[in-house]
Amino acid sequence: MEEKTDIKSLTLEELKSCFKEQGIQGFRADQVYQWLHQKQAGSFEDMTNLSKELRRKLAEDYELAELKTADVKVSSIDGTRKYLFELKDGNVIESVLMKYRHGNSVCVSSQVGCRMGCRFCASTLEGLERNLRPSEMLDQIYQIQKDLVERVSHVVVMGTGEPLDNYDNLVRFIRMLTDEKGLNISQRNITVSTCGIVPGIIKLAEEGLSITLALSLHAPNDEVRKTLMPVANRYPLAQVLSACGTYFKRTGRRLTFEYSLVKGVNDDPKEAQALADLIKGYQGHVNLIPVNPIRERSYVQSDSHSIGAFKERLEKNGINVTVRREMGRDINGACGQLRKSYMDKNKEG
Ligand code: SAH
DSSP states (O other), X not given: OXXXXXXXXXXXXXXXXXXXXXXXXXXHHHHHHHHHHTSOOSSGGGOTTSOHHHHHHHHHHEEOOOOEEEEEEEOTTTOOEEEEEEOTTSOEEEEEEEEETTEEEEEOOOEEEOSSOOTTOGGGTTOEEEEOOHHHHHHHHHXXXXXXXXXXXXXXXXXXXXXXXXXXXXXXXXXXXXXXXXTOOOGGGEEEEESOOHHXXXXXXXXXXXXXXXXXXXXXXXXXXXXXXXXXXTSOHHHHHHHHHHHHHHHOOOEEEEEEEBTTTTOSHHHHHHHHHHHTTSOEEEEEEEOOOOTTSOOOBOOHHHHHHHHHHHHHTTOEEEEOOOOOGGGOOOTTHHHHHHHHHHHHO
């Protein structure tokens, strides 16, 4: 049986040309696009300014991706919400809403699982299941905005998955999310985080997008980086940083360097100095993340003294640095842990 077209992954132009082929009037495409991307309609049935006949036809010809909320955990400390969403094929993914003074920020997943194998990360323990479609990335934000009844202003692609390993769907997702006929989120409020896939970074630099690129660095040299991130065997730091330099030159967007501090592995003041030397020439900002320990690995979070000393050393070298505030501490669990515990529970049951 032929698969139905995933209507929420189509751009307005594509929807128009599909409708044209089917003999549906052009302005209907505008109406349907608005229902899908501005009013977050859950079904064709909801699109009340279309005739019953047309709604029935659309339901026959198209698939409408709609995530089901399987679980939500709300922090009583700062309002952070962790969502577990179920996809049509039964897979589950995680998204997180964080409330900041500057707005509501959603952290979205880009894949079901991940194949990058970072040693400290829970999302990669079971490998990659499949890529998420643009519609499934968009719907994480749509569902959260509906639940919140407030506008989502910022999006970070820092949930499960490596966004540049799902490149085409990622770029389509960003274009649709920032489309003025959709949620119209500013490109400047979107951050994509990568473990350092060099060809992907270089390609992204040429897309004409004004989004922020965050690089997961986690070590000041290849030797330590390889012990934490298998991807470092494929792309040496020199190449990764040179690609980041290209990104900055082409887009004018300042880079973010993420550095998860692991006790006794990458948190020595000597490593802070090496990090400062490494990134001095880049217009970057360092985000220090005390590593979130996962049950399956023995990594331990750096103590607050080491974190402070690390930060100070970077600052002495004129590097702009922040320590990531822990959000939703009471509902915490490292990235991917909510999904993992849900899957383990279902396996046992
Ligand atoms: N694959 C992308 C985006 C997903 S992870 C990437 O690698 O950047 C988002 C960030 O969280 C990355 O910097 C990642 O290395 C970090 N991270 C993952 N698990 C973590 C943990 N247990 N503790 C601290 N940081 C973690």
